[in-house]
Amino acid sequence: xxxxxxxxxxxxxxxxxxxxxxxxxxxxxxxxxxxxxxxxxxxxxxxxxxxxxxxxxxxxxxxxxxxxxxxxxxxxxxxxxxxxxxxxxxxxxxxxxxxxxxxxxxxxxxxxxxxxxxxxxxxxxxxxxxxxxxxxxxxxxxxxxxxxxxxxxxxxxxxxxxxxxxxxxxxxxxxxxxxxxxxxxxxxxxxxxxxxxxxxxxxxxxxxxxxxxxxxxxxxxxxxxxxxxxxxxxxxxxxxxxxxxxxxxxxxxxxxxxxxxxxxxxxxxxxxxxxxxxxxxxxxxxxxxxxxxxxxxxxxxxxxxxxxxxxxxxxxxxxxxxxxxxxxxxxxxxxxxxxxxxxxxxxxxxxxxxxxxxxxxxxxxxxxxxxxxxxxxxxxxxxxxxxxxxxxxxxxxxxxxxxxxxxxxxxxxxxxxxxxxxxxxxxxxxxxxxxxxxxxxxxxxxxxxxxxxxxxxxxxxxxxxxxxxxxxxxxxxxxxxxxxxxxxxxxxxxxxxxxxxxxxxxxxxxxxxxxxxxxxxxxxxxxxxxxxxxxxxxxxxxxxxxxxxxxxxxxxxxxxxxxxxxxxxxxxxxxxxxxxxxx
Amino acid sequence: xxxxxxxxxxxxxxxxxxxxxxxxxxxxxxxxxxxxxxxxxxxxxxxxxxxxxxxxxxxxxxxxxxxxxxxxxxxxxxxxxxxxxxxxxxxxxxxxxxxxxxxxxxxxxxxxxxxxxxxxxxxxxxxxxxxxxxxxxxxxxxxxxxxxxxxxxxxxxxxxxxxxxxxxxxxxxxxxxxxxxxxxxxxxxxxxxxxxxxxxxxxxxxxxxxxxxxxxxxxxxxxxxxxxxxxxxxxxxxxxxxxxxxxxxxxxxxxxxxxxxxxxxxxxxxxxxxxxxxxxxxxxxxxxxxxxxxxxxxxxxxxxxxxxxxxxxxxxxxxxxxxxxxxxxxxxxxxxx
Numbered sequence: 001x002x003x004x005x006x007x008x009x010x011x012x013x014x015x016x017x018x019x020x021x022x023x024x025x026x027x028x029x030x031x032x033x034x035x036x037x038x039x040x041x042x043x044x045x046x047x048x049x050x051x052x053x054x055x056x057x058x059x060x061x062x063x064x065x066x067x068x069x070x071x072x073x074x075x076x077x078x079x080x081x082x083x084x085x086x087x088x089x090x091x092x093x094x095x096x097x098x099x100x101x102x103x104x105x106x107x108x109x110x111x112x113x114x115x116x117x118x119x120x121x122x123x124x125x126x127x128x129x130x131x132x133x134x135x136x137x138x139x140x141x142x143x144x145x146x147x148x149x150x151x152x153x154x155x156x157x158x159x160x161x162x163x164x165x166x167x168x169x170x171x172x173x174x175x176x177x178x179x180x181x182x183x184x185x186x187x188x189x190x191x192x193x194x195x196x197x198x199x200x201x202x203x204x205x206x207x208x209x210x211x212x213x214x215x216x217x218x219x220x221x222x223x224x225x226x227x228x229x230x231x232x233x234x235x236x237x238x239x240x241x242x243x244x245x246x247x248x249x250x251x252x253x254x255x256x257x258x259x260x261x262x263x264x265x266x267x268x269x270x271x272x273x274x275x276x277x278x279x280x281x282x283x284x285x286x287x288x289x290x291x292x293x294x295x296x297x298x299x300x301x302x303x304x305x306x307x308x309x310x311x312x313x314x315x316x317x318x319x320x321x322x323x324x325x326x327x328x329x330x331x332x333x334x335x336x337x338x339x340x341x342x343x344x345x346x347x348x349x350x351x352x353x354x355x356x357x358x359x360x361x362x363x364x365x366x367x368x369x370x371x372x373x374x375x376x377x378x379x380x381x382x383x384x385x386x387x388x389x390x391x392x393x394x395x396x397x398x399x400x401x402x403x404x405x406x407x408x409x410x411x412x413x414x415x416x417x418x419x420x421x422x423x424x425x426x427x428x429x430x431x432x433x434x435x436x437x438x439x440x441x442x443x444x445x446x447x448x449x450x451x452x453x454x455x456x457x458x459x460x461x462x463x464x465x466x467x468x469x470x471x472x473x474x475x476x477x478x479x480x481x482x483x484x485x486x487x488x489x490x491x492x493x494x495x496x497x498x499x500x501x502x503x504x505x506x507x508x509x510x511x512x513x514x515x516x517x518x519x520x521x522x523x524x525x526x527x528x529x530x531x532x533x534x535x536x537x538x539x540x541x542x543x544x545x546x547x548x549x550x551x552x553x554x555x556x557x558x559x560x561x562x563x564x565x566x567x568x569x570x571x572x573x574x575x576x577x578x579x580x581x582x583x
Numbered sequence: 584x585x586x587x588x589x590x591x592x593x594x595x596x597x598x599x600x601x602x603x604x605x606x607x608x609x610x611x612x613x614x615x616x617x618x619x620x621x622x623x624x625x626x627x628x629x630x631x632x633x634x635x636x637x638x639x640x641x642x643x644x645x646x647x648x649x650x651x652x653x654x655x656x657x658x659x660x661x662x663x664x665x666x667x668x669x670x671x672x673x674x675x676x677x678x679x680x681x682x683x684x685x686x687x688x689x690x691x692x693x694x695x696x697x698x699x700x701x702x703x704x705x706x707x708x709x710x711x712x713x714x715x716x717x718x719x720x721x722x723x724x725x726x727x728x729x730x731x732x733x734x735x736x737x738x739x740x741x742x743x744x745x746x747x748x749x750x751x752x753x754x755x756x757x758x759x760x761x762x763x764x765x766x767x768x769x770x771x772x773x774x775x776x777x778x779x780x781x782x783x784x785x786x787x788x789x790x791x792x793x794x795x796x797x798x799x800x801x802x803x804x805x806x807x808x809x810x811x812x813x814x815x816x817x818x819x820x821x822x823x824x825x826x827x828x829x830x831x832x833x834x835x836x837x838x839x840x841x842x843x844x845x846x847x848x849x850x851x852x853x854x855x856x857x858x859x860x861x862x863x864x865x866x867x868x869x870x871x872x873x874x875x876x877x878x879x880x881x882x883x884x885x886x887x888x889x890x891x892x893x894x895x896x897x898x899x900x901x902x903x904x905x906x907x908x909x910x911x912x913x914x915x916x917x918x919x920x
Binding site: 052053054086087088090091160161162166168169172256257258259260261262263265273274275308309310311313339340341343344347348351352355358359362363366369370372373374375376377378379387390391394395398399401402405406407408410411412413414415475478479480482484485486487488489490491492493495496497498499568569570571576 | 595596597599600601610611612614615618619621622625626629630632633636637640641642644646647648649650651652653658661662665666669670672673676677678680681682684685686702703722725727733766767768769771773775778779780781782784785786787789820822823824825826852874877879881883884885886887888889890891892894
């Protein structure tokens with residue numbers, strides 16, 4: 001199989017490739033660029049939050065224009081002017097930050113990037129089950145992403161009704177919302193193409209000897225994730241099309257009718273329900289939370305097993321918990337909607353399921369921590385990211401409790417407490433897992449190691465500053481400060497705790513600077529990193545049997561699996577790792 | 584009343600949670616407090632184990648890892664313990680509070696009823712007037728200045744109704760029943776100090792109810808010790824005090840008043856910083872200030888570009904004060920938001 005690759009011209013090998021590894025790298029690089037872009041949007045918002053209505057610093061002011069920013073006079077005497085973010089600009093940045101981070105950065109990175117690159121290798125497969133479908137998935141994603149960004153250039157700017165796009169606000173929003181809906185439909189299509197492929201690959205393309213309970217936890221996590229994508233996304237795709245029809249074809253799926261917009265009655269048939277959208281949206285968006293988390297947990301499990309040099313504790317508990325988590329994630333969605341007027345019957349059900357879903361999460365975290373007992377821990381860069389993931393992910397999980405109970409949610413709902421909670425899960429959580437994964441599999445993808453010291457500087461800076469950004473959010477939320485506020489000092493309780501917001505902004509600036517070593521390391525190591533062989537980390541799973549980087553078709557000879565995924569420090573063996581593939 | 588104001592101190596902003604002035608808010612605060620103790624215990628206990636492992640099992644110590652080191656069932660017990668505690672929180676705390684919040688409305692003859700109608704970007708309030716009956720409303724009667732809720736002028740029940748924009752007037756010590764809806768997009772009726780939040784959804788009318796603590800009148804709050812704080816003119820940021828007014832006159836050495844009682848430093852950064860500088864230069868190190876009005880109704884759901892400015896002033900009265908306010912039936916417009 002491998003000699004086949006020499007015949008391919010450049011554009012077929014690296015651009016329109018059907019090779020899962022190239023597609024995985026394409027996904028990773030594209031998603032990292034979107035991640036940086038989403039981060040940039042957030043920096044502009046954070047500047048406005050910390051320094052309300054103060055002119056933006058030159059770097060931002062020079063690239064932004066109407067309607068995102070407006071001119072203000074800075075100095076009355078000299079007539080000097082500056083640019084400040086507008087309320088509409090802030091809302092557009094907020095909506096697009098959420099959309100980009102969730103649908104264009106984290107999910108494509110976690111599933112499209114890592115899933116694509118690692119899953120077939122860990123299954124011992126030569127490629128994905130449907131390579132052309134895989135290519136179609138990436139290009140559909142890229143088209144959806146570019147369309148999303150196009151929203152910034154239409155009249156009225158990008159979508160500005162929040163990443164949740166609640167009607168009727170989204171129905172009366174500017175053209176950007178239509179672009180958003182079209183973009184979402186295309187992105188969801190891409191996810192569906194990808195998830196089918198992952199499921200078939202993990203089920204059908206496992207090599208001889210690789211039974212389900214010999215699959216690395218990473219593959220399990222990806223498998224459950226794919227089922228979530230496959231089953232949860234179609235309702236949102238349908239809902240997106242319905243909202244599109246409401247906007248362009250005059251239907252009223254989400255419009256109750258009789259709306260008075262700025263004193264004028266909106267012309268519509270009416271009879272729709274704004275709450276229907278919320279149900280359809282959260283029916284996707286809660287499983288989506290686990291789509292964001294599970295691949296990260298998969299990466300963490302791999303890195304921890306490898307660097308503790310011992311089997312994961314409770315491998316089967318991890319697998320069953322992941323499956324249970326996936327199932328439960330479909331029946332908790334309305335805990336996002338307690339304050340829409342929900343009575344006691346429904347809320348009792350959703351509170352109970354929400355408490356139940358915390359149990360498998362606790363089990364997964366417990367297994368990973370107990371895995372440290374009796375270990376011989378190697379503190380390399382991937383492991384530092386994986387270890388710091390654990391307490392921060394725990395903070396993210398624990399702070400879900402007060403939000404999951406209706407009574408405490410009354411005060412905390414729609415405050416910064418919510419923002420703190422899910423960012424701890426996704427940013428110090430999943431993004432740290434993604435970094436662990438980049439450092440861990442980089443030598444497999446490139447044949448070269450990333451620089452260890454730059455990696456450690458990157459980790460330390462990120463760890464300190466990401467907490468400086470998000471920890472203040474819990475205190476802001478407690479003080480009652482609401483999310484999606486352009487300027488919190490407009491309220492009494494907000495003005496009183498503005499100092500915390502200033503702190504979070506400086507944390508974000510520090511976090512941006514802390515990424516510089518990573519960017520340097522990522523490119524520099526491609527050319528100057530230390531060359532390594534097939535298995536630099538002395539790991540056990542199948543991807544480390546293939547050469548680094550693996551050729552087209554992956555393995556020199558089809559591997560045969562003889563044992564479980566994490567056979568480290570097996571008593572009586574000469575080495576402290578026993579690879580899954582028999583030699 | 585003077586005595587009561589001194590006795591009852593309801594707290595202030597910027598110190599953990601906002602002051603709680605609601606009779607039932609305490610139960611919510613208590614649940615939040617218990618939850619955070621529970622979370623702290625779990626996190627610290629688990630963190631100690633985590634750090635201990637990192638130190639004890641670091642690779643630098645040499646030796647090799649153990650293949651099957653953990654035999655006990657401690658983790659199982661911990662997990663079951665967590666699940667049981669969560670069940671207790673759910674059944675023992677959250678559900679009773681929510682049940683009362685949802686299922687036990689105060690009887691119609693005992694409560695003070697008001698409708699809250701959200702619109703971009705203001706809160707409109709509708710009181711039934713002395714007859715206790717709300718007049719009909721219809722979109723065709725809406726006038727953006729004099730009749731924002733579209734009260735039907737031909738309905739006899741509506742003749743004595745009171746409308747306000749951006750100002751909610753309520754009595755203390757009596758059940759308040761607010762019927763919440765919206766004219767345009769989804770808003771959320773939120774009063775942080777009452778621990779009340781409810782989405783305002785067009786096409787639906789959802790009630791919330793609460794009761795304001797005895798003595799928590801606007802007049803008492805303004806006089807209370809904690810709402811009148813000292814601010815260091817050298818350290819305080821302009822935004823911290825932008826909505827506050829001076830409790831007394833502040834003059835420079837020549838006797839010229841720089842900051843008069845009841846005046847603020849200005850809402851903008853320029854004005855605020857200029858005033859603070861002026862005070863410092865006049866040798867005034869500390870100023871005592873209180874909110875111009877201590878209670879606010881806000882909007883907690885993104886509703887457009889001025890969402891952050893959508894708020895109403897909440898004024899609370901004792902019974903006599905409330906009756907006196909009701910007698911002045913002129914709809915008032917507060918243009919402060």
